[in-house]
Amino acid sequence: MRSMWITRAETSADIPAIREIDLAAFPTALEADLVDALRTDPTAWIDGLSLVAADDNGNLVGHALLTRCHIDDTPALCLGPVAVTPEQHKNGAGSAAVLAALTAAKDMGEHHVVVLGHPTYYPRFGFTRASIHGIGVTFDVPDEALMALTLDTDHPLPSGTVRYAAPFGI
Numbered sequence: 508m509r510s511m512w513i514t515r516a517e518t519s520a521d522i523p524a525i526r527e528i529d530l531a532a533f534p535t536a537l538e539a540d541l542v543d544a545l546r547t548d549p550t551a552w553i554d555g556l557s558l559v560a561a562d563d564n565g566n567l568v569g570h571a572l573l574t575r576c577h578i579d580d581t582p583a584l585c586l587g588p589v590a591v592t593p594e595q596h597k598n599g600a601g602s603a604a605v606l607a608a609l610t611a612a613k614d615m616g617e618h619h620v621v622v623l624g625h626p627t628y629y630p631r632f633g634f635t636r637a638s639i640h641g642i643g644v645t646f647d648v649p650d651e652a653l654m655a656l657t658l659d660t661d662h663p664l665p666s667g668t669v670r671y672a673a674p675f676g677i
């Protein structure tokens with residue numbers, strides 16, 4: 508595993524490369540379109556919480572996005588999409604991007620993050636099953652796929668229903 512990726516917040520110049528990463532990483536354009544839609548939604552998008560991982564030459568290989576959601580009425584962040592260009596899978600770029608995003612969120616004073624994703628991937632970042640915190644969603648999802656994390660132990664996760672930003676369409 509490559510140990511060092513350069514991580515930083517996206518700039519406007521990164522937008523086409525981020526779209527290319529999503530198009531390459533996912534079977535359809537759904538996630539690429541979602542990222543673009545979230546970027547234009549001021550209620551969802553938070554500057555500084557779209558993080559990229561780049562190689563030494565500045566080529567982008569990974570992307571992790573946090574956008575505003577709510578757990579009932581408590582502001583929280585939704586992690587995803589997370590994507591790495593297929594040629595670089597399992598080289599640590601996804602982890603680097605996710606960790607950079609979570610660190611940036613913590614530095615901004617954010618407390619809570621939810622993710623809907625691979626239940627064997629996200630626990631390495633501290634995510635635990637959302638249902639044990641009384642957190643759920645309004646649609647059917649495997650229980651283990653919805654996970655949550657508090658960035659600050661002084662702010663335990665609230666219980667409630669995750670309300671996603673409009674571009675998620677859920």
Ligand SMILES: CC(C)(COP(=O)(O)OP(=O)(O)OC[C@H]1O[C@@H](n2cnc3c(N)ncnc32)[C@H](O)[C@@H]1OP(=O)(O)O)[C@@H](O)C(=O)NCCC(=O)NCCS
Nearest residue numbers: 532589590591596597598599600601602623624625627628
């Ligand atoms: C999931 C993804 C972002 C991981 O990025 P990555 O850079 O390959 O992952 P890292 O190198 O940081 O971590 C590698 C670990 O992730 C695990 N992993 C990778 N893809 C996984 C998946 N789909 N499900 C579960 N675990 C996965 C690997 O098995 C490896 O585990 P190990 O450390 O125990 O050996 C990347 O594989 C990807 O873009 N996949 C396609 C898009 C996708 O599924 N995004 C996530 C949606 S929830």
